[in-house]
Amino acid sequence: xxxxxxxxxxxxxxxxxxxxxxxxxxxxxxxxxxxxxxxxxxxxxxxxxxxxxxxxxxxxxxxxxxxxxxxxxxxxxxxxxxxxxxxxxxxxxxxxxxxxxxxxxxxxxxxxxxxxxxxxxxxxxxxxxxxxxxxxxxxxxxxxxxxxxxxxxxxxxxxxxxxxxxxxxxxxxxxxxxxxxxxxxxxxxxxxxxxxxxxxxxxxxxxxxxxxxxxxxxxxxxxxxxxxxxxxxxxxxxxxxxxxxxxxxxxxxxxxxxxxxxxxxxxxxxxxxxxxxxxxxxxxxxxxxxxxxxxxxxxxxxxxxxxxxxxxxxxxxxxxxxxxxxxxxxxxxxxxxxxxxxxxxxxxxxxxxxxxxxxxxxxxxxxxxxxxxxxxxxxxxxxxxxxxxxxxxxxxxxxxxxxxxxxx
Amino acid sequence: xxxxxxxxxxxxxxxxxxxxxxxxxxxxxxxxxxxxxxxxxxxxxxxxxxxxxxxxxxxxxxxxxxxxxxxxxxxxxxxxxxxxxxxxxxxxxxxxxxxxxxxxxxxxxxxxxxxxxxxxxxxxxxxxxxxxxxxxxxxxxxxxxxxxxxxxxxxxxxxxxxxxxxxxxxxxxxxxxxxxxxxxxxxxxxxxxxxxxxxxxxxxxxxxxxxxxxxxxxxxxxxxxxxxxxxxxxxxxxxxxxxxxxxxxxxxxxxxxxxxxxxxxxxxxxxxxxxxxxxxxxxxxxxxxxxxxxxxxxxxxxxxxxxxxxxxxxxxxxxxxxxxxxxxxxxxxxxxxxxxxxxxxxxxxxxxxxxxxxxxxxxxxxxxxxxxxxxxxxxxxxxxxxxxxxxxxxxxxxxxxxxxxxxx
Numbered sequence: 001x002x003x004x005x006x007x008x009x010x011x012x013x014x015x016x017x018x019x020x021x022x023x024x025x026x027x028x029x030x031x032x033x034x035x036x037x038x039x040x041x042x043x044x045x046x047x048x049x050x051x052x053x054x055x056x057x058x059x060x061x062x063x064x065x066x067x068x069x070x071x072x073x074x075x076x077x078x079x080x081x082x083x084x085x086x087x088x089x090x091x092x093x094x095x096x097x098x099x100x101x102x103x104x105x106x107x108x109x110x111x112x113x114x115x116x117x118x119x120x121x122x123x124x125x126x127x128x129x130x131x132x133x134x135x136x137x138x139x140x141x142x143x144x145x146x147x148x149x150x151x152x153x154x155x156x157x158x159x160x161x162x163x164x165x166x167x168x169x170x171x172x173x174x175x176x177x178x179x180x181x182x183x184x185x186x187x188x189x190x191x192x193x194x195x196x197x198x199x200x201x202x203x204x205x206x207x208x209x210x211x212x213x214x215x216x217x218x219x220x221x222x223x224x225x226x227x228x229x230x231x232x233x234x235x236x237x238x239x240x241x242x243x244x245x246x247x248x249x250x251x252x253x254x255x256x257x258x259x260x261x262x263x264x265x266x267x268x269x270x271x272x273x274x275x276x277x278x279x280x281x282x283x284x285x286x287x288x289x290x291x292x293x294x295x296x297x298x299x300x301x302x303x304x305x306x307x308x309x310x311x312x313x314x315x316x317x318x319x320x321x322x323x324x325x326x327x328x329x330x331x332x333x334x335x336x337x338x339x340x341x342x343x344x345x346x347x348x349x350x351x352x353x354x355x356x357x358x359x360x361x362x363x364x365x366x367x368x369x370x371x372x373x374x375x376x377x378x379x380x381x382x383x384x385x386x387x388x389x390x391x392x393x394x395x396x397x398x399x400x401x402x403x404x405x406x407x408x
Numbered sequence: 409x410x411x412x413x414x415x416x417x418x419x420x421x422x423x424x425x426x427x428x429x430x431x432x433x434x435x436x437x438x439x440x441x442x443x444x445x446x447x448x449x450x451x452x453x454x455x456x457x458x459x460x461x462x463x464x465x466x467x468x469x470x471x472x473x474x475x476x477x478x479x480x481x482x483x484x485x486x487x488x489x490x491x492x493x494x495x496x497x498x499x500x501x502x503x504x505x506x507x508x509x510x511x512x513x514x515x516x517x518x519x520x521x522x523x524x525x526x527x528x529x530x531x532x533x534x535x536x537x538x539x540x541x542x543x544x545x546x547x548x549x550x551x552x553x554x555x556x557x558x559x560x561x562x563x564x565x566x567x568x569x570x571x572x573x574x575x576x577x578x579x580x581x582x583x584x585x586x587x588x589x590x591x592x593x594x595x596x597x598x599x600x601x602x603x604x605x606x607x608x609x610x611x612x613x614x615x616x617x618x619x620x621x622x623x624x625x626x627x628x629x630x631x632x633x634x635x636x637x638x639x640x641x642x643x644x645x646x647x648x649x650x651x652x653x654x655x656x657x658x659x660x661x662x663x664x665x666x667x668x669x670x671x672x673x674x675x676x677x678x679x680x681x682x683x684x685x686x687x688x689x690x691x692x693x694x695x696x697x698x699x700x701x702x703x704x705x706x707x708x709x710x711x712x713x714x715x716x717x718x719x720x721x722x723x724x725x726x727x728x729x730x731x732x733x734x735x736x737x738x739x740x741x742x743x744x745x746x747x748x749x750x751x752x753x754x755x756x757x758x759x760x761x762x763x764x765x766x767x768x769x770x771x772x773x774x775x776x777x778x779x780x781x782x783x784x785x786x787x788x789x790x791x792x793x794x795x796x797x798x799x800x801x802x803x804x805x806x807x808x809x810x811x812x813x814x815x816x
Contacts (some may be wrong), residue, residue: 011669023460023464024464025464025465025467028467030467033469034466034746035468036467036471037458038463038465038467039459039463040462043459044459044460044464047455047456047459047686048455048459050455051447051451051452051455051456051690052431052447052452055444055446055447055632055633056431056432056433056446056447056452057433059433059436059438059440059444059446059765059766060440060443060444060765060767061760062633063633068633068634078627094502094503094506094681095502095655095680095681095682095684096681096682097653097655097656097657097681097682098502098506098653098680099651099654100657105545106803107451121667122667123665123667123726125656125659125662125665125667126656126657126681128669129654129655129656129658129659129666129669130653130654130655130666130669130680132654132669133650133651133652133653133654136650136652137513137543137545137546137652138546139547144667145801146714147748153449181555197584218682223474224459224463224685224686225462225463225470225682225685225686226476226682226684226685226686226687226688227684228684229681241607242541243541243543244509244541244542245505245506245507245509245538245541246504246537246538246540246541246542247505247534247535247537247538247541248505248537249534250537251533251537254533255770256770257533257702257769258533259529259530259531259533259536259552259768260536260540261536261537261540261541268800272503272505272506272538273502273503273504273534273637274504274505274626274633274634275507275634276503276634276635276636276684277632277633278455278632278634278686278687278690279634279686280634280685282686285556286450301655322621325692336512352469357467357468357469359468361665362664364666368653392606
């Protein structure tokens, strides 16, 4: 493929107009939107307004007059449209980790007599850590098995299967409908972590019969660093599920100030403390932007970018020992691509020094995300060319590229 | 007291210079900083910078280069100075509700064999709700007793006593040192909720032998709506306490991406998910401002404002059936004052319409907060005068003042 071929693909890109909605520095090819999405201009504007006018002028009245109190369900309802859920099945709250705790605990209660939480080894660590903490607190058992043993480990002991839909390292994608059906066949629930899926691949939670899900606001939804996360509870579970984190925002009448907890029997029952208004404001702008694009078009463009990058990197860099660690089939992966190389860490740092921002996942993965709303085929083509330059010139072999930062 | 008397007090106010550090609308007397503090100008500036430059320009590298990853402990260390703790005993994370769950659960584990969580009826509801949820999840028992029965209910069954230091309705203040000593005498721990104390009354957690505490970022710390909350773990408990919400940020090496949880044996072990960077940025500006003032001077001025308001309201409004619901002794209360009146709700709305912003707590409390950094004696004197006008003219008896908003 030539640069002109990439440009030709861009000329037909139905999502090209979204590029101008983002603030991205000049000269940067940002392939880390799967870790932290860049700011939509509207998010920066919204943050200024919520801070100066709503907080500074309207003060406490903003909870009513500026819709702060309604924000967790309002933004949740908008995210529902991106993930194949009904608006009243999704809320924004807390972090992905905290939401995972809530819903896994709720699932244990929905399956009395079953004490096993099943997951896979190599899952995103916080998922395993949180489930371990829940198991210790609630007297359950976390059983993490190898990915290829997950389906065979579904027994009638399992209360809930917790999987990350798109894997954070390899981008390998679980077949949501098939896995959900297999779990249901033994009476287990499934809790999906959509952190690397939402805003990237087309999702149909209800079409897949999903029970529960959580997801991240600051990756493909571009909600800002540490944005609040979201959670999904299928309508059929809404009235039965209880959150262990039964804070006042989940009470049937938060401002009745009663001593006893009466859970709101809807998605609001999954809220806990006072919502993070500033975080919600930025996230809402990101979600509003995302909602203007067709999810199928987002996935199709993202997969086209992934295909281009895989083909160009293999063609240009295969001779340097770079090996694909991501499934080749579009249906089996999300929108990031990982290549293994023993010197992956300094190579990624050398790329960053040249304006191509990806990241590294130990021990040897160079990870590149292809967010469709602000990346062009030409930019991705150029990123592959720069990777070739870095490898061919040995530019990564400078000592400063080996120095590890706290967050890699 | 005359208006000139109030002005004379202001002329000697060592904290007067702080008023200009806040954004407050013209014509407003803001007596609701105990619910939502107004924005420090520095917080608005900081938010713009963290959004536009750090998020928008430095993108993912900000976790290192702009100190995002260090923020929960950095800001926690600054809050420590406001509450009589050591810097490594405090972290900023999640919401007050979530932090209460973590520390109460940790306390249960620190007191094996004891299953009772003791608290008081009429405590701030989310505290009771969260403890109820924890009790259900962890197989413990929440025992909420009347305030005057708390000390007698301390038995060797009690793992942890959870109290709000300054009561959200009446401002009644517990004697932290005495209560802590009484709990320790039966081998129980104490978890203090400092939501209405931090940034208001001078606190000495370590001087009182406190074990655990949580507190709110958006009241007297002026951290913005839904600001992240803080938590305190006394040094002697740091290595032993475990968080049930064992997310990756509390792991000894979050970026080692191991399958098993290894708790960080310090205050970082109480972190869970990815920190809320935007919320932390605004909170840090509020805390930095607070840290410039002497906590004893803050409390002294606040109590002076409370005394003035109580005296003026009783003098001017006693004939309208307004009754003080807050302790008269400075040492027995925080920095808000509540007056009971059967028509408290519409009276508060009529005050708000005149620019005097307080709030209402059912069934009959008009609540007014006296944050010392931006209020003057003259403004408080004037607020009492306006309350008298509202009562004397019956201005509150208009139908629109009776309409209840979602958040009261």
